[in-house]
Amino acid sequence: MESITPIRRKVTLTDIAASTGVSRATVSLVLRGSPLVNKLTRAKVEAELRRQGYVYNRAAANLRRRTSSSIALVLNELANPFFAEFAAGVDETLGAAGFVTLLGSTGESIEREQAVLASLIEHGPGGIILSPAEGSDAQQVLATVGAQTPLLLFNRELGGSLPEFAHWDRLMLDNQRGARLATEHLIAQGHKRIAFFGGHRDSSSCRQRHAGYVEAMTAAGLTMASQWRVETAPTRLDAAHRCGELFTHEPAPTAAVCYNDAVALGLMLGLNQRGLQPGRDFAVTGFDDVAEAAFSTPALTTLATGPRERGRQAARTILVRLREPEADTSFIVAPAQLVVRESSAPPRSS
Amino acid sequence: MESITPIRRKVTLTDIAASTGVSRATVSLVLRGSPLVNKLTRAKVEAELRRQGYVYNRAAANLRRRTSSSIALVLNELANPFFAEFAAGVDETLGAAGFVTLLGSTGESIEREQAVLASLIEHGPGGIILSPAEGSDAQQVLATVGAQTPLLLFNRELGGSLPEFAHWDRLMLDNQRGARLATEHLIAQGHKRIAFFGGHRDSSSCRQRHAGYVEAMTAAGLTMASQWRVETAPTRLDAAHRCGELFTHEPAPTAAVCYNDAVALGLMLGLNQRGLQPGRDFAVTGFDDVAEAAFSTPALTTLATGPRERGRQAARTILVRLREPEADTSFIVAPAQLVVRESSAPPRSS
DNA sequence: GCAAAGATTTAGATCGTTACAAAAGCCGCA
DNA sequence: TGCGGCTTTTGTAACGATCTAAATCTTTGC
Missing domain, CATH: 3.40.50.2300 (Response regulator)
Structure with missing residues (x-):
């Protein structure tokens, strides 16, 4: 007698074979849509598969076939x-x-x-x-x-x-080329004192982006003051806090290439707090093109990575x-x- | 003769059994840390497992044990x-x-x-x-x-x-209680004309949040004008576009409970564009507490869902x-x- | 009517592991 | 020596699929 509850053990190939009166091999062929099986047999088996709610056990198949x-x-x-x-x-x-x-x-x-x-x-x-x-x-x-x-x-x-x-x-x-593009863009805009802001020195992506920045600056014959490289955690909060470090020495930079968008947005926050309006008093670029970049004020110039x-x-x-x-x-x-x-x-x- | 390249077929229990001279069953016991096996045998097998770089095949085990x-x-x-x-x-x-x-x-x-x-x-x-x-x-x-x-x-x-x-x-x-809390908070702040902004009517979470809003308004004996319910896509952009719809009829609302943070941030954008300063001229609440909520200007009052x-x-x-x-x-x-x-x-x- | 060719179907081994029950070993003690 | 009572070990059959080669069943040609 069969259990009344719909909870029963999983139905397998063997069950279908048994109740249609064909062999397991045939059912397997049907499952895989083999052209070898007879139309009528196929129909009969497929009906039974549906009727019993069969679900394919891919793990078993993978084991046998040595695939994944x-x-x-x-x-x-x-x-x-x-x-x-x-x-x-x-x-x-x-x-x-x-x-x-x-x-x-x-x-x-x-x-x-x-x-x-x-x-x-x-x-x-x-x-x-x-x-x-x-x-x-x-x-x-x-x-x-x-x-x-x-x-x-x-x-x-x-x-x-x-x-x-x-x-x-x-x-x-x-990363390197991206940061170089951003830097070149700032240079083309007329900036000469450009900082590299944010990120950790031991992060490889930060190193690469910094290299791109250096490349562009060097190519343009611009110098880089050591206090123009500010390290931060890659978060908005820390970036906002460290904003001031850009302005400890004169002449201060007029723009910054930021490690990423989070840092750039944080920097803009920090600039606002110092009474500087980002995009007017100080130029900023990010990296990543997060959803927010398009909506911040000002909207953030950045590098889209898709x-x-x-x-x-x-x-x-x-x-x-x-x-x-x-x-x-x-x-x-x-x-x-x-x-x-x-x-x-x-x-x-x- | 063995292949020279390090690419060879996967090593199995049987390989280990063969090269240690015990049965597969014993190796299996070792793998599962059974207390049945002798210390020396265990050590020998474990050494061989490491030597051959054996990796457990969980799929096979799951098949046999009917587990997942x-x-x-x-x-x-x-x-x-x-x-x-x-x-x-x-x-x-x-x-x-x-x-x-x-x-x-x-x-x-x-x-x-x-x-x-x-x-x-x-x-x-x-x-x-x-x-x-x-x-x-x-x-x-x-x-x-x-x-x-x-x-x-x-x-x-x-x-x-x-x-x-x-x-x-x-x-x-x-959702319902969350939106009610936000609405009650705005009411406690002294707002009387409060809108429900954003989201699609056919989204269940939007319906629930709206219900919470209605509940709080009703409990406080406040009326809700029909133009105070504005539907938008749940995105910043659409929300910013539809901001104006709140101000088509006088008296306009002084606050809005938003469907979620994206919508709230979009609304704040729209308000700014209309010359209204969110948080001063118009109160806004969100829902979700996305990372950005804490950093927007003004910082967004919202509901954290963890x-x-x-x-x-x-x-x-x-x-x-x-x-x-x-x-x-x-x-x-x-x-x-x-x-x-x-x-x-x-x-x-x- | 019968063999060869083609179309279907199938038994049985196998993938890598575990469960079960039975078999070895080993020990001490009568 | 033999025997019960341990501790270890192991053969064998699963798990749910697929593959191979061989067995059937149909046709078709002559």
């Missing part, structure tokens, strides 16, 4: 809108390809990164998309994920050297790698696009 | 910072419990929600956390996920009635359900906390 239908996505900070957009892009593309996203958030901690990777790898993802925590090391990552599983590095390089047999793809943002499109791109890249494990490793540097708004007006004096 | 070590997380809009925070909270708690998060983002489309759920369910998650797309229907969801897999509904109710045998947990925000903590809570709830499938279904309504800042000053006249 998932990709692990490990992010250093999911709560950050930039990465949230990125994740949405990844999931969108993976989903369309029939893959499922295994999520892992490390909260910028190397220990958690190790733990998360170790846990995810046990679920046998076909590949890994990793935006490493600051200070994460190639050897360590390799030790926990092994050389079997393709890995795509996003946003940051790993510390240490990675063995060349581990061909890992990389997708980076062109996080959602980067996510799609990362997903596409890793999917290609699954099909072509031995293809050359790719190294994509995605351009950052300068979006000129109101915060980067010419200096007042000119 | 994953939870599906399906969100209507991952790119929204609120849900990104929520996802981070979910993943944090699931990860700590040894579970992995299967991510799915539906982009507020019912069709994609169906597709995503259908795909995820094939991977056999132990449970599902679902923040449904607007207009999603209980029958449909039930049809694709079945009654076997526990489901926790977050943020929104489903349309249609769900069969009582599907005991689905629910975790909702107290998305990250909600994520943790959702994860805890579904984990409990996995252990106790037959326990009573839970229905949690998380309170929203009023955060008073500068945007909700008393009216100028008083």
Whole structure:
């Protein structure tokens, strides 16, 4: 006698085979839409599949076929809108390809990164998309994920050297060129005393952006005073606090290239508090083009990186790698696009 | 002769058993830390596990044990910072419990929600956390996920009635009470003509928030003019555009309870453009307490919902359900906390 | 009417792990 | 020596799918 409640054990291939009177193999063929099976048999089996509410067990199939239908996505900070957009892009593309996203958030901690990777790898993802925590090391990552599983590095390089047999793809943002564009734009606007504001020196993206700034300044023959480089936490609050450090020595800068939008918005806040109107008395540029940048007053000139499109791109890249494990490793540097708004007006004096 | 490249097929239990000269069963016991195995054997096996770089195949184990070590997380809009925070909270708690998060983002489309759920369910998650797309229907969801897999509904109710045998947990925000608190706060500040601004009438959270507003107004004996309810897309831009609609009839309102923070920030933008200074000439409240709320000028009075903590809570709830499938279904309504800042000053006249 | 060719179907092994019950080893003690 | 009572170890059958090769069943050609 059958249970009355709708809660019963999962229905499998074998159940369907039994109640249609065909073999498991045939049901399996039907499931996969094989042209081998007879029309009538197919119809009969499909009816039974629906009737019993069969759901495919992809894990079992993957085990047998030695394939995978998932990709692990490990992010250093999911709560950050930039990465949230990125994740949405990844999931969108993976989903369309029939893959499922295994999520892992490390909260910028190397220990958690190790733990998360170790846990995810046990679920046998076909590949890994990793935006490493600051200070994460190639050897360590390799030790926990092994050389079997393709890995795509996003946003940051790993510390240490990675063995060349581990061909890992990389997708980076062109931080240096982006910051150079911003700096060149400020220079073209007529600014001569330009600061580099915010970020931590030990962050690789900060170093790259600073390098771009230096490049543009040097090329233009402009000098950089040491007090024009101010380090901050990459947050609005800390940036607002440290605004004053730009104005301790005369002559003060008339513009600042900021590490990112959060810092830029914080700086604008700090400027307001000092009675300076950003965009008129002092020019500011950001990096990232967060949603808010377009709506701040003044609207923020910044560099758009297209996080959602980067996510799609990362997903596409890793999917290609699954099909072509031995293809050359790719190294994509995605351009950052300068979006000129109101915060980067010419200096007042000119 | 062994392959020279480090790329070789995955090492399994059987490999370890063969090269240590014990049975697969024993290796399995070692892996699971069983007290049955002899110290020396354990040491020998563990050494070999490390030497060969063995990684546990959880999918195979789950198949055999008929268990699951994953939870599906399906969100209507991952790119929204609120849900990104929520996802981070979910993943944090699931990860700590040894579970992995299967991510799915539906982009507020019912069709994609169906597709995503259908795909995820094939991977056999132990449970599902679902923040449904607007207009999603209980029958449909039930049809694709079945009654076997526990489901926790977050943020929104489903349309249609769900069969009582599907005991689905629910975790909702107290939208109504939150909006009531905001309205009461404005009333306490001395406002009498208060509008409800933004959001779509067919969104359930908007309806609930509006209900809270009506409740407070009615309780205070205040009247509500019909032109004081303005519908907008839940975006800053549209909100800024529609600001004028509040001022078409005299007497105009002196304050507005906004559907959410994005709308409130947009409204403040619109007010500025009309020469009204929000927080002085016109009071505004939001909902969500996004990061920006604390930094806008004026800082936004709003309702904090603690998305990250909600994520943790959702994860805890579904984990409990996995252990106790037959326990009573839970229905949690998380309170929203009023955060008073500068945007909700008393009216100028008083 | 019968064999060869083609169309369908299927038994049985297998993927990497765990559960079960039974088998070894080992020890002390009668 | 033999036997109960430990501690360890292990063969074998699952889990739910797929693959392979072979077995059926139909046609078709002559």
